[in-house]
Amino acid sequence: MTTQSNGVIDVADVSKWYGSVVAVNEVSFQVNPGITALLGPNGAGKTTMLHLIAGLAKCSDGQITTLGEPVRNNPSLYQRVGFMPEHESVYGFYTGRQLVEFSAKLYGLSPLGEAVDRAIQIVGMEDAQNRTMDGYSRGMRQRMRLAAAIVHDPQVMILDEPLNGTDPRQRIEFQEVMERLASQGRTILISSHILEEVETMAGRILLMVSGKLAASGDFRAIRAKLDEQAYQVRIVVDEPRRMASAIVALDDVDSVSFDDDGSIVVLSRKVATIQTTLPRMAQENGIRLTRMEPIDESLESLFEYIVER
């Protein structure tokens, strides 16, 4: 059965509930070629959403199509889709290469060698490909799982938290790989609960909070919204009163208050500026700054801010 679709992935009024728990609530969006990030705090419903899109779970209501076809029980569609689940379980007795070969065989690829080599090369695991999956670090396992998910060179990639366990260098490499694949016309949907992980590569983001789509669209526009929020930064100095007086004089500061433990809490809409200004200010005034930390930089608070607006 082929249904009319507007996006490569078309999610229309989709809900998913388990008993009385609503995991996804009337969500609609489309995903087109390029990189789209599905963002949201833990428990927002991202994984459920991706499972629904991949066809692993059945929608309680609404419908999802990929490349114009229904996603449930549609083996022929899976030839054109690659899915990497969030959980890291793998067949630990396989070597990395065997896992990718296993995947390639199930996709019916022949001959295997070239496709497997290419996938392993993409994730940069040529040197470690013959070690068992159980012997890999978390990041290496992630990369091999990614290789297994893209070995058949799919048109659509659905990757659930693919950057878990990767180090900064691997993230940059991963970003380059994704950008290259996206530039070749592929549609890539990546989930993450960490904004910074995906902000440099995703052109479009979908924000999920509490099972609902809180916002969607161009990354910069949403980022600008996020930047309007005031952030709290806690600083600990040896002379809090003198430091607080100096901080109040700054233009970028909205308010200054003291916590019970004597630390100073600074509220500002320009947290990046604050983070560079305050240490310099302390040094110039001969004040010893022992700690400086953002209080509410979690994605949850950012998302809640957007939802409230």
Added chain:
Amino acid sequence: MLTLLRLSMRQLGGKRRVALILLLSILPIALAVVVSIAEGEDESFDSDFINILLDGLMVGGILPIVTMAVATAAFGNELEDQTLSYIVLKPIPRWHIALPKLLASIIIAGPLIIASGAIAAWIGMGADPRISAAVGLALFVGVTTYSSIFSWAGLMTTRALAFAIVYVFLWEGLISSFINGVDYLSVRGYTLAIMHGIDKDGLGELSERVIEFPAAVGGAVAVSVVFFYLTVRRLRNMDVP
């Protein structure tokens, strides 16, 4: 399908599981050796051997225990480890997933049980090849039928082993022993009837309490096919973790 068969056999053929099967398979042979040595001129030996060792221990105990230990894990392990998504999102029909799982269960559980039963019968029943063949073939049918049921159970619930134990103890053990007609819906009943049907003379002791041979064959095939179908249907309809 071979790829999944090899994977499933590797998953199910763990050392501890195979050791358990081996241990349980040696038991009937060891008992057959012991009772054969102690037999003497006891005229009721054949009857006791069939009732206690073949029916009670082999068909009523070891056969379901071994197949449940293997077949419930065929999908159970995949669900527990959350690896089923690696398989179900591939461009293969669902029965291509269910069949290798079933075959792997049969291949892992079957040979040792079948060999154990056939050798024990050979030792205890006067080295009659027909009796050994009857026992071996019937056990093969039993392994296949139980494997089909327990593979489905492994996909239906994370407590498949508990379900299998209750099912074997209550239905196959208790209820089928007391209520006439239940043997028509009992794997134990099918296994004994097929055993008897292949060698009516050698296993005549069973003639009073087994169902008709064609009914047993038809029942075993029907149960295997129905549960295989239910497994495929479950794979289509379930939410894969």
